[in-house]
Amino acid sequence: ESTEDLKDVIGNISKLKYELQTDKKFKLLDGNDSDQEEWNSFLQSLPDTHNSYFSAVWLHAECYMYRRVRAIFEETATLRDFDYFRKQKKDAFMGSLEAFIRLTEKFNETREAKSRMELQGLFRQLVRLNLWGNRIDLSISGGKIVSQDDDPFAALANLEGYILADDTNAMWECISMTDGNIIVDFVCDNAGYELFTDLCLGDFLISRNLAAKIRFHVKTIPWFVSDVTPEDFRWTLDALKLAVKGTLRDLGSRLSNYMETGHFELIEDEHFWTSPYDYSQMESVKPSVYQSLQQAHLVIFKGDLNYRKLLGDIKWDTTETFENALRGFRPTNLCSLRTVKADLVVGLERGRAEGLTAKDPKWMETGDYGVIQFAPK
Numbered sequence: 001e002s003t004e005d006l007k008d009v010i011g012n013i014s015k016l017k018y019e020l021q022t023d024k025k026f027k028l029l030d031g032n033d034s035d036q037e038e039w040n041s042f043l044q045s046l047p048d049t050h051n052s053y054f055s056a057v058w059l060h061a062e063c064y065m066y067r068r069v070r071a072i073f074e075e076t077a078t079l080r081d082f083d084y085f086r087k088q089k090k091d092a093f094m095g096s097l098e099a100f101i102r103l104t105e106k107f108n109e110t111r112e113a114k115s116r117m118e119l120q121g122l123f124r125q126l127v128r129l130n131l132w133g134n135r136i137d138l139s140i141s142g143g144k145i146v147s148q149d150d151d152p153f154a155a156l157a158n159l160e161g162y163i164l165a166d167d168t169n170a171m172w173e174c175i176s177m178t179d180g181n182i183i184v185d186f187v188c189d190n191a192g193y194e195l196f197t198d199l200c201l202g203d204f205l206i207s208r209n210l211a212a213k214i215r216f217h218v219k220t221i222p223w224f225v226s227d228v229t230p231e232d233f234r235w236t237l238d239a240l241k242l243a244v245k246g247t248l249r250d251l252g253s254r255l256s257n258y259m260e261t262g263h264f265e266l267i268e269d270e271h272f273w274t275s276p277y278d279y280s281q282m283e284s285v286k287p288s289v290y291q292s293l294q295q296a297h298l299v300i301f302k303g304d305l306n307y308r309k310l311l312g313d314i315k316w317d318t319t320e321t322f323e324n325a326l327r328g329f330r331p332t333n334l335c336s337l338r339t340v341k342a343d344l345v346v347g348l349e350r351g352r353a354e355g356l357t358a359k360d361p362k363w364m365e366t367g368d369y370g371v372i373q374f375a376p377k
């Protein structure tokens with residue numbers, strides 16, 4: 001049965017490719033997914049001048065493509081719930097095991113650190129590891145497996161010059177000035193190494209009593225190749241628990257335990273994260289998501305796509321402030337940890353972007369540079 005389904009899938013993907021390449025008007029979706037109506041009302045609201053792959057806002061065009069692929073699988077009898085990117089995500093996870101071990105061992109050595117200064121230093125390192133974890137995504141490499149296979153710590157010092165905006169201190173103040181009875185949200189991006197660094201940062205905040213709960217918001221459907229789905233999240237915790245190396249098994253058990261005690265929570269059925277809307281539209285389009293983020297003391301938006309949604313995929317002047325570029329989106333304190341893979345960025349010093357362009361005109365597409373940006377409530 002699946003063989004027949006696969007033939008249909010291949011045929012439908014060819015049709016979709018043809019529609020996109022020949023710049024046909026976006027089609028309405030059919031099928032039974034619960035976000036279909038929302039998507040269709042969005043597509044109907046697009047003006048004719050921005051309603052095809054090459055004429056639409058890039059954010060809309062890309063999201064539409066991934067949503068159409070989902071619809072093709074959803075139509076089948078046997079492949080409805082098949083994650084067509086799962087194998088690549090698992091392979092990328094396996095390829096990063098050495099880095100996971102090094103990271104875990106290094107942080108196990110710091111268990112004794114207690115002073116505010118020591119904790120701040122660890123936080124700083126974890127935020128950097130987390131930022132660079134975003135370098136590794138499978139959409140930018142066209143699905144080719146890229147894993148973190150070297151020593152992530154050794155790389156940190158050399159990467160300092162690639163951080164174009166650094167609000168780590170403001171993030172630390174935001175978290176450490178509380179009594180620790182706070183919720184911190186991750187709006188997750190990629191599975192594999194990046195998710196591992198999210199989990200480590202979450203573990204640090206819980207185990208050092210800096211936060212009472214960490215919530216992970218993930219995608220409901222396969223998205224931009226490597227983005228985390230609920231299955232990826234669960235699989236990751238299980239794979240860590242079953243790892244050959246004892247240090248990883250201990251970490252896996254601790255993280256799974258957080259799920260049981262409610263210190264970690266997976267928010268898994270929110271379609272807004274795979275909608276085409278930018279975040280300034282969240283409060284009016286999906287107030288329940290906005291209200292949910294308001295419960296958190298800090299929301300950490302991971303990665304490039306989330307950054308584009310924060311900024312409305314607008315080509316801002318690169319010296320515009322991060323706060324202004326959010327255009328009123330401020331459910332709570334928020335920050336972005338993002339490597340630059342798309343041609344928009346704000347919060348840079350005057351002349352910085354020009355200098356980088358002179359060195360490499362494609363610097364915004366490589367993921368080599370990163371920003372750590374914070375906006376208070």
Ligand SMILES: O=P(O)(O)OC[C@H]1O[C@](O)(CO)[C@@H](O)[C@@H]1O
Pocket residue numbers: 062134137139140189190224302303304305306308339341342
């Ligand atoms: O996983 P991330 O950091 O959101 O990156 C995804 C990015 O990859 C691309 O699909 C290709 O570079 C961008 O359009 C998108 O913003």
Ligand SMILES: [Mn+2]
Pocket residue numbers: 137139189190224226227303305
């Ligand atoms: Mn991604």
